[in-house]
Amino acid sequence: MTAQSPLATALWEADRHHATLESALQDWLAAPAANLLELETNPVTLRILDQLLFRFSKLQDALGLRLVPATLAALSEPFEEWPMIDRLNRLEKLGFINVDDWLRWREIRNRLAHEYPEPPETRFAAIEAAIAAARDLAAAYRAWRAKLKPLPSSGQNLG
């Protein structure tokens, strides 16, 4: 097994989720459901949404668990003892993320896993908010990645 830097490994993992997320976003935007009934009666649209939300969660987890520490390590930040919020605040100062956005995406992700019974219009509004968040997360990841490019440890040879 080739020894890769944690940053290259984190980017490789995030790239896979990001690519599938982008393609699901395109598929959704090509034929979005207009309401919950339309969504729930169209198995193709429902599958696209499931894929989109799954990759939204996976990309966010990959960034939080791997890319956050790997980015701080690549910048020689002494982050090991810091709680998550301090790591996020530091990355915001360095221009990698917006912490308010990040925390809102966490809430949206956590909500996908656990729901109270809600009126259909509220459920659909929550789905639309999750799709908008997925689009914003994908864009934030592209910007994050572009900012990492100059770092030698982001070696892009993992395929």
Add this chain to the structure above:
Amino acid sequence: MRLTSREIVAIEQAARETFAPRSTIRLFGSRLDDARRGGDIDLIVEPPAPLTPHELVERRTRFIARLYRLLGERRIDVLIVPAGLPDDRPVIQAARRDGRLLTKVPE
């Protein structure tokens, strides 16, 4: 009631930053029971006027994200129901009946 004073202060602050004046925030669910441990923080928010579905989702996300910032990420569930509007969902009825007032957003 099992909330620390730090948690209550955070809930007051996040509510002020998110919801309209005169909105009430009540605690319900397992955190009312002193004999239990841990568990989600379940809150019911009753704003004085109805919100559109889009506004409701946006406010709920903003409120919980503020709490994540103030308290760290944890399990928080928030129901938002306009004050005085009948709602026959059992969870809403129980929350309205048993919920304990934590704060009211000042005018």
